[in-house]
Amino acid sequence: MYLLYNFDIDSVEDIQKVLAQNLQNRRLEKGLSRNTLSEISGIPAATIAKFEQKYTISLASYIALTKALGYAKDIKELLSQPIYNTMEELELINQNKRRKRGRRNETGK
Secondary structure (H helix, E strand, O other), rough: OOOOOOOOOHHHHHHHHHHHHHHHHHHOOOOOOOOHHHHHOOHHHHHHHHHHEEOOOEOHHHHHHHHHOOOHHHHHHHOOOOOOOOOOHHHHHHHOOOOOOOOOOOOOO
């Protein structure tokens, strides 16, 4: 059994806060109000405010906002490349790239 250890000290909320702050910074740099970003993205201004203040949003809404701000390419590149910490982990990644989906047994389980 191969175990992945995550030594990242950031909590999920820490990362959500950074994403919210980054989005707000990009919005303000472009001189956009929440209402204007709402019109461009189709996401309600109240949802934008909630994200910027409480750091919660659906993935679909977050993608719509980042797309409206011109960051669709960056979002699509997220998780596009494997990250590894050891040679053993790199070997496992390379082995798994060649894996095929498993077949279901006769009973459909």
